[in-house]
Amino acid sequence: MMKEDKYIDRIFHDKLTDYEKVPPAFVWDNIEAKLAGEKHRKLFIYWRVAGVAAALLIAFIAGWQFSKDSFTEPETIVENIKQQPIQNEITVTKPENSSFATAETTTSFESINQPAEKPITAPIQLVSGNTKAEPSKPVIQKTEKQGFIESLHAVLKSQEPGSKNLAEKNPLMEKVLFSAEELRIIEENKALLAMNTSAADERKWMVGAAVSPVYSVSQSSHNTEYAKKMATPESNNDLTMAGGLSFEYKTQKKWSFQSGVYYNKLEQASSNSAQVVFADNSKYGLNGFFSTPVSENNGKLEMNSVAGVIQIDNLPSTVQMEGNLDRELMSSSILSDASFNQNFEYVEIPLFVKYQLVDSKVGVQVLSGLSTNILVGNNVYLQDQSGKSRVGKTDGMVDLNYSGVFGLGLNYSLTSNLYLNIEPRFKYYFNSLNEDSDVSYKPYSFGVYTGISYSF
Amino acid sequence: MEDFDKLIKDCAAGKQQAQARLYHLFSPKMYGVCLRYAKDASEAEDSLQEGFLKVFTKIKSFRNEGSLEGWIRRIMVNVSLEKYRKQRLLYSVEDVSIYDKEYHSGDIISDISANDLLDMIQELPPRYKLVFNLYVMDGMSHQEIAKEMDITEGTSKSNLARARGILQQKVNQRFGEHRVKTNTKA
Numbered sequence: 001m002m003k004e005d006k007y008i009d010r011i012f013h014d015k016l017t018d019y020e021k022v023p024p025a026f027v028w029d030n031i032e033a034k035l036a037g038e039k040h041r042k043l044f045i046y047w048r049v050a051g052v053a054a055a056l057l058i059a060f061i062a063g064w065q066f067s068k069d070s071f072t073e074p075e076t077i078v079e080n081i082k083q084q085p086i087q088n089e090i091t092v093t094k095p096e097n098s099s100f101a102t103a104e105t106t107t108s109f110e111s112i113n114q115p116a117e118k119p120i121t122a123p124i125q126l127v128s129g130n131t132k133a134e135p136s137k138p139v140i141q142k143t144e145k146q147g148f149i150e151s152l153h154a155v156l157k158s159q160e161p162g163s164k165n166l167a168e169k170n171p172l173m174e175k176v177l178f179s180a181e182e183l184r185i186i187e188e189n190k191a192l193l194a195m196n197t198s199a200a201d202e203r204k205w206m207v208g209a210a211v212s213p214v215y216s217v218s219q220s221s222h223n224t225e226y227a228k229k230m231a232t233p234e235s236n237n238d239l240t241m242a243g244g245l246s247f248e249y250k251t252q253k254k255w256s257f258q259s260g261v262y263y264n265k266l267e268q269a270s271s272n273s274a275q276v277v278f279a280d281n282s283k284y285g286l287n288g289f290f291s292t293p294v295s296e297n298n299g300k301l302e303m304n305s306v307a308g309v310i311q312i313d314n315l316p317s318t319v320q321m322e323g324n325l326d327r328e329l330m331s332s333s334i335l336s337d338a339s340f341n342q343n344f345e346y347v348e349i350p351l352f353v354k355y356q357l358v359d360s361k362v363g364v365q366v367l368s369g370l371s372t373n374i375l376v377g378n379n380v381y382l383q384d385q386s387g388k389s390r391v392g393k394t395d396g397m398v399d400l401n402y403s404g405v406f407g408l409g410l411n412y413s414l415t416s417n418l419y420l421n422i423e424p425r426f427k428y429y430f431n432s433l434n435e436d437s438d439v440s441y442k443p444y445s446f447g448v449y450t451g452i453s454y455s456f
Numbered sequence: 457m458e459d460f461d462k463l464i465k466d467c468a469a470g471k472q473q474a475q476a477r478l479y480h481l482f483s484p485k486m487y488g489v490c491l492r493y494a495k496d497a498s499e500a501e502d503s504l505q506e507g508f509l510k511v512f513t514k515i516k517s518f519r520n521e522g523s524l525e526g527w528i529r530r531i532m533v534n535v536s537l538e539k540y541r542k543q544r545l546l547y548s549v550e551d552v553s554i555y556d557k558e559y560h561s562g563d564i565i566s567d568i569s570a571n572d573l574l575d576m577i578q579e580l581p582p583r584y585k586l587v588f589n590l591y592v593m594d595g596m597s598h599q600e601i602a603k604e605m606d607i608t609e610g611t612s613k614s615n616l617a618r619a620r621g622i623l624q625q626k627v628n629q630r631f632g633e634h635r636v637k638t639n640t641k642a
């Protein structure tokens with residue numbers, strides 16, 4: 001019985017274990033389409049996540065900015081109060097019961113009556129539990145209690161031109177009105193204010209240097225005839241580098257303009273189209289099943305690629321050709337396991353407009369602008385087992401191109417005039433980089449420019 | 457084998473060229489595997505497609521511990537198993553009459569083509585087909601089969617016996633009535 005069982009098992013096992021059958025071609029077509037779809041889906045998800053992240057960041061920054069603007073810091077209050085003449089009319093509003101308490105002082109120091117250089121009318125938020133006390137001293141004390149007791153709005157209005165700096169001009173009053181601690185705070189605030197105003201006013205120019213890894217995504221379309229003979233484009237996983245120098249001019253407001261000179265490189269990889277598997281292809285031998293058509297034109301070999309026609313000047317001896325090249329326009333094939341790498345080097349001159357969203361220790365800006373791109377390098381390299389060698393150039397590349405850029409800038413002040421910058425930038429080309437009518441090649445790229453800048 | 461390392465790496469990096477190469481290298485054999493588990497060519501194509509998509513998305517996790525072929529084959533088998541699990545409710549538990557065991561002599565093995573045998577396997581009821589494939593063709597134990605298919609070991613054994621019985625009868629039908637002889641080579 002066992003033997004019989006094994007016998008029937010063996011018939012099937014022996015005959016079917018190594019059974020092979022070439023599946024219909026459409027199976028691979030389906031797989032290829034799904035793989036391509038998956039790639040697009042991933043990219044789409046990435047952009048969606050990036051979009052959401054950017055929106056959140058902007059919302060967060062806006063919220064932060066808003067809350068910062070609407071909150072008056074205690075130091076400023078002290079400063080303002082100090083600058084307000086004591087004889088000012090003090091209107092204290094108590095929001096809870098909408099009752100008003102008005103107190104008027106009639107202190108008559110000589111110095112107070114001097115005309116003020118800067119009459120100040122400023123709404124001041126105060127927090128106090130005691131609204132009807134003597135107007136001078138308690139007001140100062142109230143600032144210390146801020147945040148603990150119910151809030152009140154105190155509106156100080158200049159009744160008549162007050163003195164600019166009461167405490168300074170009247171040492172007597174200073175002693176009377178302010179404790180030593182309060183005076184210290186006053187001095188500190190004065191210094192701080194002076195520093196802030198001078199820093200904001202003076203530094204208008206900025207120079208910087210930045211480098212960035214650039215991730216490019218090829219976006220192209222082709223004439224059908226052209227595409228039929230085109231080498232298989234490969235997703236370019238290699239990052240290229242970009243970098244350059246910049247200068248920036250700050251206007252009075254939150255706007256600034258930036259230009260400079262950048263170098264950047266685009267790479268496009270292509271490989272031989274794998275369509276044919278020869279029957280004699282041994283199980284593990286991977287050689288000899290490539291078929292990218294190559295034509296001959298004016299003594300040069302030409303091959304269609306995703307970015308344009310590659311003109312081959314010299315092929316390394318390791319590369320095998322198939323077909324007769326003597327006859328003009330005879331289609332031949334490259335029979336090696338090789339990939340082509342098209343390099344395009346550009347010098348980029350941008351003009352960006354920046355808007356400052358947050359201006360503090362860590363600054364945040366949005367930037368947008370145009371770049372002029374000048375083609376300075378156009379090379380094609382062939383990579384095979386023997387290494388990498390230059391084989392020619394891509395025909396029809398446009399020398400001058402324009403691209404749109406937008407991004408976000410983060411800067412961190414290392415010292416008062418030295419900044420560390422991080423700028424994620426997205427860039428897209430307005431026109432095809434190749435003038436060939438069969439090819440539309442418009443890659444877009446993403447880079448995170450990191451560098452330092454110096455303001456003066 | 458060095459080439460395989462690069463091929464695997466390139467496939468993991470999503471290079472189309474490498475994926476095409478891997479597919480062309482292994483698809484004929486894997487199509488054979490899928491055909492054994494499927495009821496017809498169209499289902500096998502479906503499994504093959506699904507299997508290779510899995511191969512390409514999971515190839516990053518391939519650790520060179522076993523052979524690449526073995527790993528891919530295992531994925532194909534798993535795809536077929538998943539298909540069975542999804543469709544299990546549609547099949548009745550014992551959906552075939554019990555065949556008497558009839559055994560064939562060894563002298564006509566060479567006359568039977570692989571395609572004929574494949575047809576016979578494909579015609580088996582789903583569960584018998586699966587058990588037979590897993591046990592005989594892919595070397596799984598009854599214990600493993602029971603686990604994978606969520607059946608008992610006893611059921612696995614009896615299903616295998618029935619599958620053998622059916623196959624034996626089919627062989628007999630196609631190649632004449634040869635009664636069992638004891639000179640089998642096993």
